[in-house]
Amino acid sequence: MxxxxxxxxxxxxxxIEFEALRGVSLRIDQGEYVAVMGPSGSGKSTxxxxxxxLDTRTAGSYRLAGEDVGEMDEVDLAEIRNQRIGFVFQQFNLLPSLPAWRNVELPLSYAGVPRGERRARAIAALERVGLGEKVGNRPGELSGGQQQRVAVARALVSEPALVLADEPTGNLDSTATADVLQLFDELHAQGRTVVLITHEQEVAERAARIIRVRDGLLAEVGVRS
Ligand SMILES: Nc1ncnc2c1ncn2[C@@H]1O[C@H](COP(=O)(O)OP(=O)(O)OP(=O)(O)O)[C@@H](O)[C@H]1O
Ligand SMILES: [Mg+2]
Incomplete structure (x- = not known):
């Protein structure tokens, strides 16, 4: 994939030039659950x-689902992001003025899904993450763990093949972390590819494979038996 x-x-x-990735070769198959670890500044978010x-490489090649991403313009890349990829970030990145369901339906509105269907799918996604009672609440009216579950619902509403998460549990307590990791386990069980950046070894151990980044290089690739 x-x-x-x-x-x-x-x-x-x-x-001033800074080379944040210095020659990274990596293959991740469809349906894998991979954790990415490494020190701050090592190049994980890059x-x-x-x-x-979300950004383009300076050199080398990147194929996603068989397509050469390097050959694409910004319009094609936006379409790939919208159709194939769900994102979850440490800071949740929700729009504060919109209720939960409106946040979740946003990727669908970019994709041109009709209004009624968007609403139904957004509410179904919020029910899947256990927030069926909070669909009308704005982010500021939700706990951190609930906000991150809204973000997970937004990532999965478009049924993406690939879910990318950058420190999704970095701002959560242990209970909320367990809830979010459970959701990633479910996404993986449904056959989606999950790539999760984390500083926490226990979080990384949920994945079948751990990739370590150091100074812009993959230092080691561990596969758990
Ligand atoms: N837009 C940018 N312009 C210049 N340098 C950048 C930019 N983004 C990242 N860097 C540099 O690239 C290196 C890698 O940054 P990156 O954000 O990928 O690290 P990271 O591994 O995600 O760290 P953290 O664990 O702190 O999130 C760092 O030295 C950083 O300062
Ligand atoms: Mg980072």
Whole structure:
């Protein structure tokens, strides 16, 4: 599903260049659950942004579901993100003025799904994450764990093949972390590919495979038996 070959990413800040990824080759098959670990600044979010087509690599190749992402323009990339990928971030990234269900239906409105269907699917997704009673609440009226479950509902409402999560439990207590990890287990059990960045070993151990990033390189790829 994911195939990176010698991917590099150089950031330019004024005249200063920084190579955040220095030649990363990685293959992730459809249906795998992979955790990405590594020190702060090692390049995990950079890697995730490239996997999620939120940013483009400077060199190397990236194929997603057989398609060469490097050949695509911004319109194609936006379509890939919308149709194939669900995102969950540490900071939830919900729109504060919208009730939960409106936040969840947003990816569907970008995809041109009709209004009535959007609402029904958003509510069904919120029910799947255990928030059927909170569909009308705004993010500020929900706990952190509930807000992250709204974000998971938003990630799964479009039925994406790939779910990318960057420190999704970083702001959650242990109970809310357990709830969110349970949801990722379910997504994995449904055959979706899940890639999760985390600093926490217990969180990473939910995945079948742990990838370590260090100084812009994959230091080690561990596969649990
Ligand atoms: N937009 C940018 N412009 C310049 N440098 C950047 C940019 N984004 C990231 N970097 C640099 O690239 C390196 C990797 O950053 P990245 O965000 O991928 O790290 P990370 O592994 O996700 O760290 P953390 O665990 O703290 O989230 C860092 O040195 C960072 O300063
Ligand atoms: Mg990061």
């Amino acid at each position: 994911i195939e990176l070959v010698e991917v590099r990413k150089t950031y330019r800040t004024g005249s 890697l995730m942004n490239i996997l999620g087509c």
